Amino acid sequence: MKVLRNLLLLTACMLIGVAIAFYFRPQPVEQRIALGEKIGGDFELNSQQGPLKLEDYRGKVVLFFIGYASCPDVCPTALAVASQGVKKLSAGDQNNVQGIFMSVDPERDTLEKLSKYAGFFHPNFQGATADRATIDKVVKQYGAFYRKVEMKDSAMGYAIDHSSRIYLIDQTGQIAKVLPHAMSPDQLATELKNLL
Numbered sequence: 001m002k003v004l005r006n007l008l009l010l011t012a013c014m015l016i017g018v019a020i021a022f023y024f025r026p027q028p029v030e031q032r033i034a035l036g037e038k039i040g041g042d043f044e045l046n047s048q049q050g051p052l053k054l055e056d057y058r059g060k061v062v063l064f065f066i067g068y069a070s071c072p073d074v075c076p077t078a079l080a081v082a083s084q085g086v087k088k089l090s091a092g093d094q095n096n097v098q099g100i101f102m103s104v105d106p107e108r109d110t111l112e113k114l115s116k117y118a119g120f121f122h123p124n125f126q127g128a129t130a131d132r133a134t135i136d137k138v139v140k141q142y143g144a145f146y147r148k149v150e151m152k153d154s155a156m157g158y159a160i161d162h163s164s165r166i167y168l169i170d171q172t173g174q175i176a177k178v179l180p181h182a183m184s185p186d187q188l189a190t191e192l193k194n195l196l
Contacts (some may be wrong), residue, residue, distance in 0.1 A: 028048040040167065043138045045102055045128035048115035052100065052128045054173055061097045061176075061195045062169040066144045069117045069127070074164040075101075078181035079121040082166060083086035085188030086122055093196050099125030104135050104146045105160055142167060142175075153185055170195055 033048040045052045054062065063082050067075035079101065086097050103109040106129040109117075114127025129135065139146060146162035164181040168191055176195055179188065 039143045041141050045130045046111060047126055047128040048111040056174060057098045059171050060096050061171060061192060062168040063099045064169055065101045066104060066139060068103045068160050069109045069113055070156060078166055081185055082119040082188060084185035088185060088189035089192060094187055096196055097124055097192060101125060101127045103129040104162060
């Protein structure tokens with residue numbers, strides 16, 4: 001009887017723990033937007049060309065990415081898809097699209113490295129980063145996340161687990177849509193044309 005009571009008590013505690021974790025879990029950014037929560041906003045980062053402010057791109061549609069240059073799959077996939085999507089636009093429309101790739105790995109991602117990395121995918125894509133406090137502020141603003149994952153048996157030393165979204169920011173600086181990183185170039189081109 002005593003064992004049964006202890007098992008029931010342990011089960012009840014586990015259920016309460018699961019319920020608390022479920023209640024306090026981070027809400028998906030799309031759901032937060034749908035509920036009217038303010039996501040996004042202006043920021044200032046550092047780039048090889050100098051300070052990079054979102055407000056400097058008013059009048060353009062901005063594709064905003066959060067990641068890091070050593071990312072093995074998500075970041076290059078997102079940037080390649082975005083590049084192909086932008087290239088489907090007319091030359092005039094391409095001039096009205098700006099890509100910003102913010103690195104959450106400033107220890108490894110120098111401004112020169114980020115400039116080359118982002119520019120490799122499209123000449124309108126710019127790489128930038130900042131100090132840790134600014135990075136954390138922007139990540140929180142955009143409902144994103146990242147965390148460092150130690151890799152003791154790897155030459156890289158660590159990787160960074162991070163959210164994989166493309167933020168589509170309209171000409172007024174407001175988030176128009178949050179897109180999955182693996183959408184097709186045609187889908188992205190359509191979304192861009194709808195805003196241009």
